[in-house]
Amino acid sequence: MLPDWMISAPNQFNSVLVANRGEIAVRILKAARESGLKGIAIYSDSDKNSLHVETADESVHLPGKTLSETYLNMELIISAAKESGAQAIHPGYGFLSERANFAKLVKDSGLIWIGPSPEAIETMGDKISARRRMIESDVPIIPGEELAIESGSNPLGVLATSAARVGYPLLVKASAGGGGKGMRAVFEPKMLRTEYEAAAREASAAFGDGTVYVERLLTGSRHVEIQVLCDQYGNSIHLNERDCSLQRRHQKVIEEAPSPAVTPEIRNNMGQAAIRAANAVNYEGAGTVEFLLTSKGEFFFLEMNTRLQVEHPVTELITGIDLVQKQFEVAAGIPLNISQNDIGITGHSIEARIYAEDVSKGFLPAIGKLSMWRPPSTPGVRMDSGFREGDEVTIDFDPMLAKLIVHAPTRDAALRRLDNALSEFVVLGVTTNVGFLRQVSKSEVFSNGLVTTDYLDNISLEDFNEPEISESILISIAAAASRLGLDRNIISGNSEVVDEYSGHSGDPFKTLTRTYP
Amino acid sequence: MEWSIDNSGPRYTVNFSEKEGLLTLSKLISNGEEISFPEISFSKDQQSGRILVELDGIRSFAHVSRCNDEWWIHFQGRIYVTNMHEPGSKESSLSEGSLSAPMPGTILDVMVKKGQRVREGQTLLVMEAMKMEHRIQAPRAGEVTSVYFQKGERVDMGANLVEIGD
Numbered sequence A: 001m002l003p004d005w006m007i008s009a010p011n012q013f014n015s016v017l018v019a020n021r022g023e024i025a026v027r028i029l030k031a032a033r034e035s036g037l038k039g040i041a042i043y044s045d046s047d048k049n050s051l052h053v054e055t056a057d058e059s060v061h062l063p064g065k066t067l068s069e070t071y072l073n074m075e076l077i078i079s080a081a082k083e084s085g086a087q088a089i090h091p092g093y094g095f096l097s098e099r100a101n102f103a104k105l106v107k108d109s110g111l112i113w114i115g116p117s118p119e120a121i122e123t124m125g126d127k128i129s130a131r132r133r134m135i136e137s138d139v140p141i142i143p144g145e146e147l148a149i150e151s152g153s154n155p156l157g158v159l160a161t162s163a164a165r166v167g168y169p170l171l172v173k174a175s176a177g178g179g180g181k182g183m184r185a186v187f188e189p190k191m192l193r194t195e196y197e198a199a200a201r202e203a204s205a206a207f208g209d210g211t212v213y214v215e216r217l218l219t220g221s222r223h224v225e226i227q228v229l230c231d232q233y234g235n236s237i238h239l240n241e242r243d244c245s246l247q248r249r250h251q252k253v254i255e256e257a258p259s260p261a262v263t264p265e266i267r268n269n270m271g272q273a274a275i276r277a278a279n280a281v282n283y284e285g286a287g288t289v290e291f292l293l294t295s296k297g298e299f300f301f302l303e304m305n306t307r308l309q310v311e312h313p314v315t316e317l318i319t320g321i322d323l324v325q326k327q328f329e330v331a332a333g334i335p336l337n338i339s340q341n342d343i344g345i346t347g348h349s350i351e352a353r354i355y356a357e358d359v360s361k362g363f364l365p366a367i368g369k370l371s372m373w374r375p376p377s378t379p380g381v382r383m384d385s386g387f388r389e390g391d392e393v394t395i396d397f398d399p400m401l402a403k404l405i406v407h408a409p410t411r412d413a414a415l416r417r418l419d420n421a422l423s424e425f426v427v428l429g430v431t432t433n434v435g436f437l438r439q440v441s442k443s444e445v446f447s448n449g450l451v452t453t454d455y456l457d458n459i460s461l462e463d464f465n466e467p468e469i470s471e472s473i474l475i476s477i478a479a480a481a482s483r484l485g486l487d488r489n490i491i492s493g494n495s496e497v498v499d500e501y502s503g504h505s506g507d508p509f510k511t512l513t514r515t516y517p
Numbered sequence B: 001m002e003w004s005i006d007n008s009g010p011r012y013t014v015n016f017s018e019k020e021g022l023l024t025l026s027k028l029i030s031n032g033e034e035i036s037f038p039e040i041s042f043s044k045d046q047q048s049g050r051i052l053v054e055l056d057g058i059r060s061f062a063h064v065s066r067c068n069d070e071w072w073i074h075f076q077g078r079i080y081v082t083n084m085h086e087p088g089s090k091e092s093s094l095s096e097g098s099l100s101a102p103m104p105g106t107i108l109d110v111m112v113k114k115g116q117r118v119r120e121g122q123t124l125l126v127m128e129a130m131k132m133e134h135r136i137q138a139p140r141a142g143e144v145t146s147v148y149f150q151k152g153e154r155v156d157m158g159a160n161l162v163e164i165g166d
Helices: A023-032 A051-055 A074-084 A100-108 A120-127 A127-136 A157-167 A189-206 A263-282 A312-319 A323-331 A410-425 A434-442 A471-483 A510-513
Strands: A015-018 A038-043 A058-062 A088-090 A142-148 A170-178 A181-186 A210-218 A222-230 A236-248 A251-257 A286-294 A300-306 A347-354 A372-374 A381-385 A401-406 A426-427 B002-004 B012-019 B022-030 B038-043 B048-057 B060-066 B072-073 B079-087 B096-102 B105-110 B123-129 B131-138 B141-146 B162-166
Touching: A015 A023, A015 A074, A023 A038, A023 A051, A023 A323, A023 A381, A023 A401, A023 B002, A038 A051, A038 A074, A051 B105, A074 A100, A074 B079, A088 A323, A100 A120, A120 A300, A127 A142, A127 A263, A142 A157, A157 A170, A157 A189, A170 A189, A181 A189, A181 A347, A189 A210, A189 B131, A222 A263, A222 A300, A222 A323, A236 A312, A236 B162, A251 A312, A251 A434, A263 A286, A263 A300, A286 A323, A286 B012, A286 B123, A312 A323, A312 A347, A312 A401, A323 B022, A347 A410, A347 A434, A372 B060, A401 A410, A410 A434, A426 B060, A426 B072, A426 B079, A434 B079, A471 B022, A471 B038, A471 B048, A471 B060, A471 B072, A471 B079, B123 B162
Parallel strands: A015 A038, A015 A088, A038 A058
Antiparallel strands: A142 A210, A170 A181, A170 A210, A222 A236, A222 A286, A236 A251, A251 A347, A286 A300, A347 A401, A372 A426, A381 A401, B002 B012, B002 B079, B012 B022, B022 B038, B038 B048, B048 B060, B060 B072, B072 B079, B096 B162, B105 B123, B123 B131, B141 B162
16 A cells, blocks of 8 residues: 555655664654555564564564674665565665665665665765765865775875875874764874774774775864755755764764854855755755864865764754655655745754763763663653663664754753753663763853864863762662662563562562563 | 662661651761761652652652662752662772773774883773774883783673783
8 A cells, every 4th residue: 555645656665674773763664654654674683672673564583693694784684675575775874874885786676775876875975086076066175185005005104195285183084984983083293103093993893994084174163064855856955954063082962953153144055065065966865965164154075974864853853844754755756845945944953862871981881771761751852762661772782872852942942951851861770971961061162052073072071070969868869769669670670679678579569560671 | 788879989878767658867877977968758659660859848759770789860850870788798899900891892902911011091902892992091000910801802891901010
């Protein structure tokens, strides 16, 4: 059965396999259901009981231990699609989303690929070719050079010469890197060797490519990106910007839309540049063109992400456009039914990324069982997550637990809403950055909209220490909870702890209201 | 039962007076001495995992969850962890000079050998977890007396990696 909106589409499909896991798989599977499409999940052994599998109408097991045997296994995913009768594949973000050969394999297998063409992915995925295409399309770029380093040769001589031409401070990036992996800042020549070696190692661990790109580091700039939406007929619009300047070691922490630093004039110029960038590769679907915005209002192309972004919800909230639904429509060959003039900005939206990490220990990833998980639920608050109460957080996957997204009429109101939502988020059993996010979002620099991409890396984290509470209060809460019998032994799931005071196992009240597993 | 905020912090014992399901804090002892405390009482709430706290006459909720010997608390918008100890149990501590893995992961590189002198802040080994690199650095100058892992090995959180002597 085809959904109504699909009936006159040239490339019809009634089911979509989501080649991903976690929150983005849940997000897309829910969108599929809402759009009247059958949603099909894939899962590895460790995801057997994960939320995305529960959300799907159907799911296919991927045998294997490692990522390359499962979520990165192209042939296996294609055969899962065939086996389940899926007619389209949505890659989400990460994993295979920016692998041109996967996009090609999907298309060659007679399935619909929900994303841009393999050629567009390939051109934008390679920093050299992207850069060349941007120069041709009159999109401003940052000074830099790429180095083809042959295996077995000593790269440092070539690298040092190139670095001297580009100028310090600079960034050493693996050509195939992304998301902060395989990318290192070098502030002076004597650090070049150490940082290059680290970048090369990270890149080959994560992406299997050791090629290097040297680029001038523009300090004191903001990261501002434009969401574009293009159909198969050359119609392209932009959906305004997102400001992702609050980063730690190139990993985004809080994103917002609109940007406090973008004027209507910059928005228009940047939006047009982003559309030129997208058109230069005949882009189809939803994509993001990232720019560095300097304090003088100049902007430079960073890269184009040829997929849905983690932070896409802030754009959805200020424009009222469901980007995943639009991706389905474009993939079905339906022309865009909105024009640039239809795109406005309603209010302000902020997204905070909730990570399982210990800020006090240098942001080390934290693991454990989410013994209590009670997200805030108030108007103007959206939470996208792949976790639920009782789930185990392991080191096997990304430590992002959830995205908390707020929407309010003004930036100030959105900041207050964010603080309130974070304070109401009860997540126990796993250490998270929730307290840190509260402190950062309330900091003077962030609340005045003055954050640049190097802000978190250059500030003492003690500035974000949470306010102290008296030990006697905490100790007495814990002792009282124990005395009142609130033990919930969640570590060994099926055996209850014997109540230390009454000597009986738990109490019936607890068992009746438990919401897990 | 004894209580502490983190395992190395001071131990407390707690007494309540109880009346019709209402617990009122009556005595707090740390290191053999009575500690002053605010007027605070507790009762069970209808919702599981939540207790009603009345602090200096103001009522609010605390969410609590026990994980082994830890009690996790969400109170007044913040999250805290307290530890529960058997009375008289020893405080756990690693031997002086040992460096333990701050997370589970894989050893990417070992930069030092047994017998080598290292300076404070020198990178001893590089670990990988969650696809990110973390450098393990010497907390002080000294001589490496043991290296427990080789490149490529997987380590659990808290595993002893390297020992540094004087």
